[in-house]
Amino acid sequence: MMKFTKQNFFFLVAGMIIYIVDIGVDFWVASKYFCQGQYSWSILMLCFRGLSSLITQIFSYEWFKNDWEGTDTGKSKLVFLVHLFHCGIFIRYWFALKYGCQAAFKQTRSRDASETDLSSFIEKQAIDAVTDINMLRVFKTFLETTPQLFLQIYILMEHGKTHFYQYAAIIMSFCGISLSMVDYQISLRKSLPDKDEFNVPSKFVYLFYKLLTITSWILGISLITLQSVRISVILLIFLWISGFTWTLKQHTTFCKSKKMEYLYRTVVGIILIFSFFNIKGRRTKVCMSIYYAAHTVVTLGILFVYVFWKPSIINEMYFTIVSILTISSLVLGIIFLVIYYSHFHPTTYGRPQACSDETDGVAGQKDRVKTGRFENFLMQ
Numbered sequence: 207m208m209k210f211t212k213q214n215f216f217f218l219v220a221g222m223i224i225y226i227v228d229i230g231v232d233f234w235v236a237s238k239y240f241c242q243g244q245y246s247w248s249i250l251m252l253c254f255r256g257l258s259s260l261i262t263q264i265f266s267y268e269w270f271k272n273d274w275e276g277t278d279t280g281k282s283k284l285v286f287l288v289h290l291f292h293c294g295i296f297i298r299y300w301f302a303l304k305y306g307c308q309a310a311f312k313q314t315r316s317r318d319a320s321e322t323d324l325s326s327f328i329e330k331q332a333i334d335a336v337t338d339i340n341m342l343r344v345f346k347t348f349l350e351t352t353p354q355l356f357l358q359i360y361i362l363m364e365h366g367k368t369h370f371y372q373y374a375a376i377i378m379s380f381c382g383i384s385l386s387m388v389d390y391q392i393s394l395r396k397s398l399p400d401k402d403e404f405n406v407p408s409k410f411v412y413l414f415y416k417l418l419t420i421t422s423w424i425l426g427i428s429l430i431t432l433q434s435v436r437i438s439v440i441l442l443i444f445l446w447i448s449g450f451t452w453t454l455k456q457h458t459t460f461c462k463s464k465k466m467e468y469l470y471r472t473v474v475g476i477i478l479i480f481s482f483f484n485i486k487g488r489r490t491k492v493c494m495s496i497y498y499a500a501h502t503v504v505t506l507g508i509l510f511v512y513v514f515w516k517p518s519i520i521n522e523m524y525f526t527i528v529s530i531l532t533i534s535s536l537v538l539g540i541i542f543l544v545i546y547y548s549h550f551h552p553t554t555y556g557r558p559q560a561c562s563d564e565t566d567g568v569a570g571q572k573d574r575v576k577t578g579r580f581e582n583f584l585m586q
Contacts, residue, residue, distance in 0.1 A: 210309040210332045218306055222299050228378050235375045258350030259292045262342045266294040298339050305332035337393040347386040348477040355379035360428045387416045408550040415546050418539030420480055425532040426505040449478030458485050
């Protein structure tokens with residue numbers, strides 16, 4: 207297991223600050239839309255925020271229950287109340303900061319075996335706490351941040367008028383997506399013993415791969431929404447159904463209860479609308495190729511539909527700008543994807559049996575190192 211460093215601690219603090227600022231920006235933007243009479247935009251902003259918060263609180267509380275199973279649960283009622291008021295993430299930040307500070311700043315070199323064991327325990331607690339936070343932030347990214355980015359871009363394209371708070375919302379969305387993607391991969395490599403270190407070049411290549419492909423897809427969906435909201439909704443529902451069906455066929459075992467597992471699969475279906483999500487820990491070259499090939503075809507198809515359906519729109523400046531951004535983001539995103547998997551992705555993706563059908567089940571886990579929730583929660 208890798209070390210929890212001072213740099214990791216500072217990133218944790220920065221992530222918490224951005225999380226708090228993001229909440230403030232969301233309510234600020236929603237209030238601005240409300241004051242301007244744009245009630246539908248305001249309600250949508252708050253709905254994305256509320257849905258994301260509700261689901262992350264459910265998973266966070268469920269994980270607390272699983273972790274405390276068979277132990278003294280005197281704190282469970284208090285933890286339930288905190289999650290009920292949608293503040294569960296701050297409990298997790300408290301534990302992460304507590305153990306992270308001890309692991310990064312208070313450890314001293316010692317030859318005493320007991321102190322070494324205590325130091326390893328604290329380090330593991332810090333890494334596990336940060337891992338849980340980053341898993342929850344992945345949910346938040348695709349349930350709230352990405353839809354909000356799509357909404358803000360659509361509003362800008364539809365009305366043309368821009369305000370400072372709109373740019374603030376877009377910037378915060380990009381920051382949220384970027385940090386969530388990179389922090390996720392850092393936690394993945396710290397939690398899974400067979401993962402290589404996520405160095406600085408890997409971070410940037412992975413970041414650009416995810417951010418550019420997601421941006422291109424959001425711009426494409428925004429264009430078709432501008433043409434027809436109904437078609438856009440039908441397309442998104444179809445994509446969710448496809449992703450949810452694929453997730454069902456994977457027979458995931460992320461949660462202990464069936465209800466939570468179906469909720470997890472529902473969330474994964476939403477994530478798959480925007481980005482590829484590996485939920486079985488297998489090599490997924492074929493699935494990923496099909497996924498991004500389909501996204502490319504749909505994105506280019508949207509642009510061609512515009513050209514033939516409304517030829518006059520070609521002369522519009524916004525269409526030219528958005529088309530260039532969409533195609534360039536798509537091409538660059540695919541290039542970074544290829545570079546990442548060719549040169550920066552760890553070749554030791556789990557044990558040799560990680561390509562078998564038993565990896566995610568009980569049989570596949572018997573020879574694996576126990577690594578917590580991340581062994582059934584993987585995104586590449």
